[in-house]
Amino acid sequence: MSLHGLGNGSSVTTGDDGYDDWYINEPEEGPAIQEIVSPCSPTIPDHLYHTIMAPVSLAVLVVLSVLVKRRKLCKGCLNGVPGIPSPVNFLEEQENKGLIAAVFGILICSLCKVFLDDNPLPFLSNTSLQNREYWKILALFYYPALYYPLLACMTVRHRAGDILGSALSWFHCGILIWQKIECPQLPKYYKFYSLLSALPQISCFLALSFIYPALLLRNCRGASNYKASGRSYCEKYLKNILNKNQQKTRGYNPNQSFRPWLFLRSYIYTFQQGFQLPLMLVLSATVAIIVVYQVALLLLVFFLPTMQRIRAGIGDDFALMLAGFGIVLAKDKTEVVNVVKYYLWALEVCYVSALVISCSLTVAMLMRSLVMHRTNLKALYRGAVSDVFQFPQKLQPSHPAIVSWMSFTSYQAALTCLGLLLQQTVFFLCNVSFTFLVIIPLAFGRNLLLFRVLKAMWPIWLMLVSVVTLQHLCARFAFLHKECKQQEVTNRRMLYLFTYLLFPVNFLLGLLVGVWRMVISALYNIVHLCRLDLSLLHRAVESFDPAYRTYCHFLKIEVSQSHxxxxxxxxxxxxxxxxxxxxxxxxxxxxxxxxxxxxxxxxxxxxxxxxxxxxxxxxxxxxxxxxxxxxxxxxxxxxxxxxxxxxxxx
Amino acid sequence: MSLHGLGNGSSVTTGDDGYDDWYINEPEEGPAIQEIVSPCSPTIPDHLYHTIMAPVSLAVLVVLSVLVKRRKLCKGCLNGVPGIPSPVNFLEEQENKGLIAAVFGILICSLCKVFLDDNPLPFLSNTSLQNREYWKILALFYYPALYYPLLACMTVRHRAGDILGSALSWFHCGILIWQKIECPQLPKYYKFYSLLSALPQISCFLALSFIYPALLLRNCRGASNYKASGRSYCEKYLKNILNKNQQKTRGYNPNQSFRPWLFLRSYIYTFQQGFQLPLMLVLSATVAIIVVYQVALLLLVFFLPTMQRIRAGIGDDFALMLAGFGIVLAKDKTEVVNVVKYYLWALEVCYVSALVISCSLTVAMLMRSLVMHRTNLKALYRGAVSDVFQFPQKLQPSHPAIVSWMSFTSYQAALTCLGLLLQQTVFFLCNVSFTFLVIIPLAFGRNLLLFRVLKAMWPIWLMLVSVVTLQHLCARFAFLHKECKQQEVTNRRMLYLFTYLLFPVNFLLGLLVGVWRMVISALYNIVHLCRLDLSLLHRAVESFDPAYRTYCHFLKIEVSQSHxxxxxxxxxxxxxxxxxxxxxxxxxxxxxxxxxxxxxxxxxxxxxxxxxxxxxxxxxxxxxxxxxxxxxxxxxxxxxxxxxxxxxxx
Structure with missing residues (x-):
């Protein structure tokens, strides 16, 4: 697509110099630019939904508590088993992982709502939102409490619990889907944002609506096989250990020849017989994936519709405005508009491609994390502490270890969110630079800045390349000779001479190496920010990385408590x-x-x-x-x- | 010092509203702002100096070559020992390290000149500098060749060589000192820049002027003890190894209790009996220190005199200009001038303190590098490859290893230069932010931006702090109990409940942890950029760091060739x-x-x-x-x- 061809269809030629109405017409923000979505109120609005569901959840919790109390009346209240049912047995649970993950997914979607909505607690009227910070803080505790019964119903392990759970999840799910069918478009950010951002929550509720009835069915058939899955996993693991010869894998060894297929495969998490990831890791992966979706959606709706509206709104007036600032992109007004529209389109492409790259890299990193979690856990299970930790560690619970274990899942979600934002920023800037400094100059012969700089510096580049080539050729053919299958240094005086004479040129090469070192280490850290299983610091001080320390402590608790x-x-x-x-x-x-x-x-x-x-x-x-x-x-x-x-x- | 008190001495009160001559007077760049240094031409200007010294150096080289030829006439020309004397025996040299380091110091000073001077080859007239790039490239090879005889005189190991070396170094030194005495001030950058930047070069020449006569004296006393130092070092090393019980040191172990004194001492290079650093490491340290001096000097003279001139040039007109942009710092014109001058002074202080921090950190890192070089070399000498390299490596010369060995010194210099520039930029920005967001608001009650933000967010901070405290207290006193000297997890249901309920708050904490992770890893990489002995990447991919790979290869050559x-x-x-x-x-x-x-x-x-x-x-x-x-x-x-x-x- 040529720039000159862009405006041929709609060009209104007003002479060679198109700026006849200079400075007169200000660009107007007409209604064409603003997108109007009529406000919509569903039959059960958010505040009514929460006003109903909060008491219902409380009632369910009381019923469950009474149920538990009745069964444990002889145990006393504070002897390790209080009356409130446990949310979930994080360290032991091997079955129902899907159910727990679904509840955590719902929770993280609600968290997004707390951050972005003006009204964090929807059952409050808008007039009472004087101090929004306080209500946001309250909302941080309200949502876990609201969805608490959805978990508690499962842990009671009683038919009544399953029935209550099914009813609750159907209720939640029904209202949410009904709301979205009635009002698919809302004016906030982008007309479909509300619908799209609710999709993970709806899927999680749908999953719950199927899992609870299934549990109920299984429970009706017979309670004896409740514990079967957890035990059978342990026995399977044991059998697997006993049957097979253990292969000691020690991660990626750079001395092995580099095989792209093996490298790529190490980034894909595949099921391994006889090993299941602990619940916390499943939760952190689920939550992280939902965070990736939500952040990517937000990034998309904040940028793309706005850019498209701006692009649609650009008219001849804009060319005048540019000319007013002394920027003349083309002779003809229509052509200027086309060029600007083309540049904006290029920006959009850069943004979307950066988002695709960031999301794929983040998901790949999360998968790789899972692979590494499995490798590390298996190593620690068999007692190979030195394979996982750089320095010997005691696999015992301790006070910081418990705090780290408690916060592991949320840290994983938060780091994924931050990492994605950072990646998007960096890759967008890289894409824009590449597009406007390399692609557009190559395609249209504009913005030749970079090429002019390169052209002016070509003798230096040529010299550097030839010196590097010379050094490598000399090293291979002049300074090394093979003797009895072993290479030995020869022609030492020439080697020393070259070392001395090329010192200044190597200094220049060193500057390039330094820049490359900065770029590669920054990119590595940005891409791996979301991974908790590796430290971004050097191995001698890796424990100063807070995220990695959290992970190490998490491993200690997992291995010591649920081997x-x-x-x-x-x-x-x-x-x-x-x-x-x-x-x-x-x-x-x-x-x-x-x-x-x-x-x-x-x-x-x-x-x-x-x-x-x-x-x-x-x-x-x-x-x-x-x-x-x-x-x-x-x-x-x-x-x-x-x-x-x-x-x-x- | 109060802002109001600043201008009391020189204030000219022109009524309460001092802007009576609004927009009329433009700030003038008077001769008070511009610093005038009269141009000065020494008796022996640069071009004459080089026109004399280049042929002299060539003549010395020819004499030395003849000398070497005469002594080795039977050996043939290309059988490992060509007629040109070797610059220096980099792998074997144990004595005369100071001499070689001085020549490399002179070389790196000349390199600065090549980068900064308009006239890279001073014996060319200014009219022939049409294509400056070509002359700069030529200069990169000219300076090593010019100072080559200074090294070659030493390696001939003959009285004639020592006499020639003494004469050459005296000549160079004399002319340089004479030039600087005649013209201490030059108009370039800053009046004393030329003198200050030549100081390391002068010191190196002075060192040479003393070392060569000393060599001559020693040579006259008897040639037999020429090789003594090198051999005696090896024997000392051997005796040291045989006498003492080897203590296996494995770097900093984070499991040991942190002792600040030991930590600080690990950053100070002290002489160890029975071990001398190889020549290349001594050279790289020398060159790096000179680079630190030159870069710091440049940073200082580019910023400080300019800022001081601007500060001196600010008058009442500047207050008007600011008001023209809508910036009203104070009511009174004089007060505005004082405030602006105070801000500029604060900027200068920030800049100088950032420079001091950067230089001290860089020097500390270089010292730590030397300590690590020694540790690594000692480990490799005793065959403990796994103490140094993450993965097993063959200690053999190879083609990339030779190239890396050749460029090690220059890479160290280049990375030091880049690292210092980066550190200066980052620390300057940090200092400025800290000064203008924290110190000035606290001292004068201005720019309360940060404090206002913190004040608006205090409920969230309070909540986060209390949740963290709560988690730690619970972990210590509720979820752990000591049993038979070992801590066990207890109150599991409460632990799970807390884990679930605090998930959203921990997500917020995770965001803070992520920001801290970014900051700490970026700072770590910036500070450690100049260190080649550690990789900035994770240990699994550390060989992708080009500087670290160079270092590993360098070690291989050093250990395999000069054990x-x-x-x-x-x-x-x-x-x-x-x-x-x-x-x-x-x-x-x-x-x-x-x-x-x-x-x-x-x-x-x-x-x-x-x-x-x-x-x-x-x-x-x-x-x-x-x-x-x-x-x-x-x-x-x-x-x-x-x-x-x-x-x-x-």
Missing amino acids: PLLKAACFLLLQLSRHEGQTGNKPIDVEEGIQLMQSKKPVLNKVKSKQARARWWVAYTLLKNPTLLASRASFLFQCTANGTQAVSSY | PLLKAACFLLLQLSRHEGQTGNKPIDVEEGIQLMQSKKPVLNKVKSKQARARWWVAYTLLKNPTLLASRASFLFQCTANGTQAVSSY
Whole structure:
């Protein structure tokens, strides 16, 4: 498409010098530029929806709490199991990951609403929004509380819970879809923004509306297989470990020959038999993907419709205005308009392509993160601490580790958001520079600034290139000779002479290398900002990177508290005690570790084979996980005080 | 100092509203603002100096070449030892480091001149400078050639060379000092810039003027102790290794408790007995320090005198101009002038303090680099490759390694220059932001922008701080309990509840963490840009950092080609062969390795003790340096073809 051809269709020639009405007509912002979307109010507006749903959620919570209380009336209120149902068993949950991820997805969508809406708590009237900061802060706590019953219904593990959960999710989902069908267009930002931004939330609610009935069905068939999935995963993991020969993978080794296919494949997360990611990692991935969608949507609607409106609004007046500032892009007014429109179109293309690049890179980084999480977890599970951490670390819970574990998912979401924004800015600037300094000059012969600079400097570039070539040729053919399959340095005096004489030229090359070093390290850090599994600092000080420190602490808690082998061993022991009729507490209700550790009654008379099997598991676990020895030692220490019988049962 | 008090001395009150002569007086650039330095031409101007020195240098080179030829007439022209004397034995030289460093210092000072002067080749007349790029390129090769004899005189190791070297350096030094005494002030940039920028060059020439006579004196006393220093260093190193128990140091371990004194001490390079840095590292440090001086000087003279002139030139007219742009800093004209002058003074202070910070940080980084170079070299000497490189590497010369080794010194200089410029820019901006957003608002109650923003956001900050405190308190006192000296997670349901409910707030905290991550990684990279001994990329891809790759290759060449133990062994063997009267070639003249490897005449009958000693050295060397085994194997392989006698002699 030639610039000259652009305006041929609609050009109104007013003579060679088209600026006859100089400075007279100001460009007018007509109604053609402004996009008008009629305000729309659904049958159930937001404030009514929240006024209904908040009490309903509270009521559901009370019902669930009573349900839990009734079942646990003998346990007391503050002895590890309060009356309020737990939101979710983050460390143990192996089934229902989809359900929990859906609730977190809904939560992060609401968070976007809190940041962007003028009315963060929709059931307040607009008049009471004097101090919006306070209401925003309140909204940060309101939304988790509002969606809390959706999680709690699942953790009760009771038919009533499933029924309540199904009803709640249908209710939420129905109202949301109804609202969007009635009012698909809203005037905020861009007419379809409201609809598009609600899509992830609607999908999450839809998922919930299917998962809860499915749970109910399964629960009706029989409660016994509730725990089956979690246990079966641990046993599968164990079987997988026992069956296969372990292959020690140590990440990407640069000494291996570089294979693009292998490199690309390392960025794609594929399912591996016998390993499932812990719940927190699934949550962080889900939340991060939704954040990518929401941020990309925002970036798109803030820029593209505005640019398109500006492009549509550019007329002959604009050419006059430009000429008023002394910018003459072409002789003809119509041509100027076409050139400006073309430039604006190029800007849009740059913006959209930058957004595509940023989003793809962010998603690739998130996938790579998942791969690395799996690799690191597997390494830590088998006790290979040095494969993961640079310096030896104790895999024990500690006070900063717990705080880091609590905030891991949200940090992942926040860093993804920041990383995407930064990438978009940088790639947009790069794209614009490339387009306006290279592509447009090459295509239309305008803006030849860069090429003029390059042309003026060509002797220096030629000299640098020839010196580099000379050095490489000399190094290969003059300063090295092969002797007995090994290369040796020869012609040393010439080598020293070249080293001395080329010192000033190498200084210039060093400046280029320095610029390249700056660019590559900045780009690397910008692209990898969203990854918590690697430190952006040098390996000697990597713990000063707050995000990486959070990740390391997170790993410590995950590995020390939910090691699949330990869990498998616990399941086996629980199975044994259940078989002997100690059915005081169902293992489903209480955390297994605590039940096991606080158990004071030694199990004495068992079938020999079962004892042997249990011992064998423990021995295997300890053999493969030397870090668990400390726990075992302390257990032994504690138990020795209560008699030696407990030891024999373990 | 109060702003109101600033102008009391010179205020001319023209009523309350001082803008009576609005828009009439334009600020004039009077002769008070422009600094006039009368042009000065020394008795021996630059072009005469170069017109004399270039032929003199050439003549000296020819004399030296003849001298070398005469001594090596039997060796042929291209058999490793051409007629042109070698500039310096970069890999072997252990003495005269100061002399070589001085010449490189002179060279880098000339390089600054090439970049900044209009007349890069001073013996050309100004009229012939049509294509300045070509002359600049020529100058890049001219200056090394001009100072070449200063190095070559030393490497000839002959009294005539020392006499010529002394004469040359005196001549250079004399003319330079004479020029600067005659014309201390020049109009370029700043009146004293020319003098200040020549100071390092003068010091280097002065050093040469003392070193060469000293060499001559030593040479007159006896030529036999010429090689003593190099050999004695190797033997000292060996003795040091043999005497002391090796302490394995592995850099900074973050798991150790942080001790500020130890941390600071790790940034100070102190002399260690039994270890000397290789010549290339001494050169790179010298050159980098001179670059720091030159760049800092340039930064200073480009900014400070200009700002001071502008500050001096600000009068009442400036207040009018500001008011014309709608900027009203104060009611009174005099007060406005005082405020503007105060702001400019604050800018100057920011600039100078940023420069001081940048220079100190750069020097600290260079010192730390030297410490790390020593640590790495010592580790590689003892064969601990994994302590230095992340992945196993072969310590062999290769074609990229030779190119990297050749350019190492100049890359260090270039990166120091770039790093300093970048640091200055960043720290200046930081200082200015801090001064104008924090200090001036606090001191004078102006520009309260930042404080207003902080005040408007205080509920959010308070909420974030309280949530962080709450999380930490809960983690310490509610979610952890100590059991048998080990901390265990307890109150899990509350932990999960907090994790869920605080998800949105933690998202906000995550944004802050992300910003901190960006800031800290950017600052780290900017400060460490000048360090080649560490990669700015993550450890898995650290070889993609061009500067770090250069450094790794440099280490390979240094260790494989000038290992002190290998050199000590070679010295011992040479001593043996010299004792037996094989005085065909003095070991001083020929590279020891080559002489040793190409020696075809086996030494058969020796004193038993000497043979035993030699064997012991070899055994020890090989034991401590497994990487040398390959060389030995090839040597054996080559020698087996010539008979097994040579083997027994090794």
